[in-house]
Amino acid sequence: MDIEIGDRIRYKRKDLELTQKQLGRVIGCHSSYISYLEVGHLEGTLVRPEVSDKLRRLFELWLAGETFEPADIIERPRKAAPESIPEPAPAPAPIDLNAKHKHHTFGTLRYYVEQRQHVYLWGLPGSGKSTAAEQVAEELGLPYGYVSLNPQTSEFRLLGYKDAMGVYQETVFRHCYEHGGVFCVDELDNANPALLTTLNGMLESNLGAFPDCIVHRHHDFVFVATGNTNGRGATKSFPDRRKMDCAMMDRLAFIEWSYDEILETAIACKIAGSVKVGTEVTEWVQAVREWAAEHAPLLAVTPRASFRLCAALHSPQTNDELLDTVLFHGIDKDIVRACLSHNRFNLRKYMR
């Protein structure tokens, strides 16, 4: 039932080219609610039942194209407080600094990997794609291998080679292909086309041609690729990414990997060693992300900004220097000024 409404919301939102944030403004809720709905979970510990009922009704109206008053529940799910406690200033849900956290789409990835279906995780940098590939291998007790591709990466990185003595030098890819395991190819949309053709052949057939012999593909071999684009070629932010050919696309289950802001907060808190500091820093980074989406689209404000700020709060730099190091990366000073005037926050109070 929820999966069904989640799918309908996602299709209509994409059709209208709305981000989750923009749709959140239309409905009157935080974008995290939409993330949850789109993956089929709204109930649970983080969302109060009356909020989930109200949201579901509003989304039904929106899907039916009817007019309605936006809700007044912009708050984030994790801030939901128990009903009985009046909430002048709701306390953040407790974050366990020692817990291992998973992305909200992790269950979908796990499902396909369990089916031994090859997948392509695509989404913005820093959304946790590569980490999820490693986590799924660990959770399913499968060996794990990894390679990051760029246009110069040759097929020997995957297939191995014979050295000057004629001895075959094996790679982790070969090991996973022959004996089973999850192999993550990072930045698949940045690979050279010849390498993609080789990979495609190895996924298509049950046999792989390696420099020393032909190898049978193990039934527990699962290929998990990641990329920043949807495989349809370059975008403004990723001008050099290549199109994936139809044959390759056909072999992969595409899973969109969006930012999980609750996961981002939890990781930042862990890095900062403090729920208060991690939460405040992340909220500021997320506000800057929202501002940048509208005013400076080429400024990438990824979750890594939250993590790096939390890791560098004791750096000897000034506030401005630190922000430039971890977030602005030398962009035009006018953009920095405009951004900071809309999103005031002084990290100095956390710095030494």
Ligand SMILES: Nc1ncnc2c1ncn2[C@@H]1O[C@H](COP(=O)(O)OP(=O)(O)O)[C@@H](O)[C@H]1O
């Ligand atoms: N579930 C998680 N638990 C802990 N850290 C994570 C998790 N997901 C992502 N990270 C951290 O976030 C950063 C970006 O994740 P990564 O997997 O490299 O993203 P992507 O591959 O989408 O660019 C890394 O520093 C990684 O350690």
Ligand SMILES: [Mg+2]
């Ligand atoms: Mg990655």
